Amino acid sequence: MLKRTLLAAGALALGLAGTAMARTYVMTASADYSGPFADVMPDAMAGLKATIDWWNATVGKDLGVDVRLKIYDMRYDGAVIARTWPAILAGDRPIMHLGFGSPDLTTLMGRLPNDRVPMLLGTAMVGLVWKPGGWHFSVRPTYSHEFAGLFAHLQAGKGGVLRIGAISTQNQAGFVDQVKGVQQLARQYPDRFAVVGVQWAETAPVSLTAQMRALLAERPDLVLIGGTTAQVIAAVKAMEELGQRVPIVTSTHNGLYEVSKGIPLERLEGAMAAFSFSPPGRPDLPMRDVFESFATEGRWGLITAQACAQAILALRVLERAIAAKGADGVDGQAMYDALLGHQYTEEELLGVLPSLDYDETAPFPVGRIKATAEVVRDGAITTLTDGWFDVPALERW
Amino acid sequence: MTGLIQILIEGVLVGLVYGLVAISFVVIYRASRIINLAQGEVLLFGAYVLWSVTEGARAAGVGLPLPVALGLTALACIAFGVMLERGIFRPLIGQSGFTIFMAGVALLILLRGVTQLLWGAQSRTAPVILPEGALTLGPFLANTRLLIGALFTLALTAALHVFFTRSRLGLRLAAVAEDHVTALSLGVSVRQAIAVAWVLGTLVATAAAVVLLSGSILSLEVAGIGFKALPVALLGGLESIRGAPLAGVIIGVLEALATTYLDPITNGAASGVLPYVAMIAVLLIRPYGLFGWRRIERL
Secondary structure, eight states, X not given: OHHHHHHHHHHHHHHHHHHHHSEEEEEEEEEOSSSTTTTTHHHXXXXXXXXXXXXXXXXXXXXXXXXXXXEEEOTTOHHHHHHHHHHXXXXXXXXXXXXXXXXXXXXXXXXXXXXXXXXXXXXXXXXXXXXXXXXXXXXXXXXXXXXXXXXXXXXXXXXXXXXXXXXXXXXXXXXXXXXXXXXXXXHXXXXXXXXXXXXXXXXXXXXXXXXXXXXXXXXXXXXXXXXXXXXXXXHHHHHHHHTOOOXXXXXXXXXXXXXXXXXXXXXXXXXXXXXXXXXXXXXXXXXXXHHHHHOSXXXXXXXHHHHHHHHHHHHHHHHHHHHHHOTTOOOHHHHHHHHHHOEEOTTTXXXXXXXXXXXXXXXXXXXXXXXXXXXXXXXXXXXXXXXXXXXXXXXXX | OHHHHHHHHHHHHHHHHHHHHHHHHHHHHXXXXXXXXXXXXXXXXXXXXXXXXXXXXXXXXXXXXXXHHHHHHHHHHHHHHHHHIIIIIGGGTTOOHHHHHHXXXXXXXXXXXXXXXXXOSOOEEOOOOSOOSEEEETTEEEEXXXXXXXXXXXXXXXXXXXXXXXXXXXXXXHHHHHOXXXXXXXXXXXXXXXXXXXXXXXXXXXXXXXHHHTXXXXXXXXXXXXXXXXXXXXXXOTTOTTHHHHHHHXXXXXXXXXXXXXXXXXXXXXXXXXXXXXXXXXXXXXXXXXXXOSOOXXX
């Protein structure tokens, strides 16, 4: 009996020692379970969890490092973020924060350099915060860069000048910024792009017929609607009323999956969504295999792919930080240095992101920025092309 | 000229939707002298109830015929209106306008929380109740959904006007709107009047939700329509049933004209601002609105 007890105690001690030997770092994440993104949040957080679980079980195990993910429901609300962040700093001492959307950005970007905690977002950037020296970054460039990549692809196929119409809203600065970035594209490349009209509307408009009529009079090749899902649905209905159909270009938050909840895909034929991480439907995507092997909840989809992209870059940065500082020496500064000090290839990012490079001039990838897109064809959402589009270089706007 | 008339048609149709929501403010104020700041949330609640008995029920494998679903929604809204009156506003009978105003603020916050608690924050597909597409009238187009909504608004306005000016119950409600204490002293049941007001206000708000959201996306943001319609009610006059749709038309037409002619040179700012500049201008001359009673209260 005594022998058995001693053996059990020994096994327990060994187990505890093994656990103690792994250095644990905390990454915190902003979620929105009770705000506008509540419906997609379980899948997004499942993507973060699965990627981190995979890393802990494979790479982290070999490095003697364990990453603990702590998720906070920030409700997509700057006030909640502002009052929660000090407790996160004091209690969790995160080496990196995985942010979500503009509220995180606007609330935290000013203080992050002093807090010495870099923030990595999965949502696209906006030109409003395109300033040097920040500690806020995104795996994606600005919305305007993503649209520019798709527009460049479409223009190359069409030839001549691509005529772009836009519907947006003045109610949110980020949506105005999308349009300004595309106008900058047209200014820089007047022989390739022209913004032929911009119509401003409510985020949840009663009708967009008047705006759409004015816009269609300018004969656009496509209509950019980067704002809300309700705007896209209203625009489709307005075009149907007017008896015309021009392809609509959306982003991810108001993209094809979201819009198809309110209107059948058959009525969205030709509509596109531009973004800069891998479309979830891309075949032979290693990241998808990781998710499906390690996910205990959630479904693979657009928001899941975005979250996996965010997590895998954060973890690859951690690997570089460990290589530089050792398994016990990683902190926020080490993560910041590692993010800016290395290039990250598409292969090591498991195909879910193109190769990325960061420097301190911008809060998003620099150099050869890539984008991709999905399109509705024959009543189904599919990838527009197999690879990435090159995004034309844009000056700050 | 054709273009201008088309713009005016669209402005009138959209404006009458604003007017419909504004009527729900007026009905409550007219009968109870309460400006319900939470009217957008009341509309939202009605919309979620409607979703539950249509799309929600269908998802649960219990598809209900549309008339039954609409009937159930109406019953739920009546119960909801009575609950609001019993739980919040009946205890405030005889209290100052400021107290009632603050109760409205509290109700707004409460309803947002309760709606989120019951249905979550997810955006949902609103059921298609009204036909989609457009009606061709010669060279002009009229959105079918909005056209039906506009006709409904006009019919409802006429019916409510007759109710408030010709029926015994409607006249009692007007007496309550004059002053709770005086109405009580005249033997008018303030409790009954306020209960009727809330039931009517909730039903009208839910009808507005049908017109506004048919075949679109239902989310918590929809409640914002309340703050869009409140200035319309103020412009028309808070006691005037017929003033609400007229003010809605004024706001809708100004918005449509500004969208077409001024937005391109103001970067989209004009359509958001001009209707309310006009509203403030009117209120400076007629502080009680276009057709309101000549009584001014400062809260």
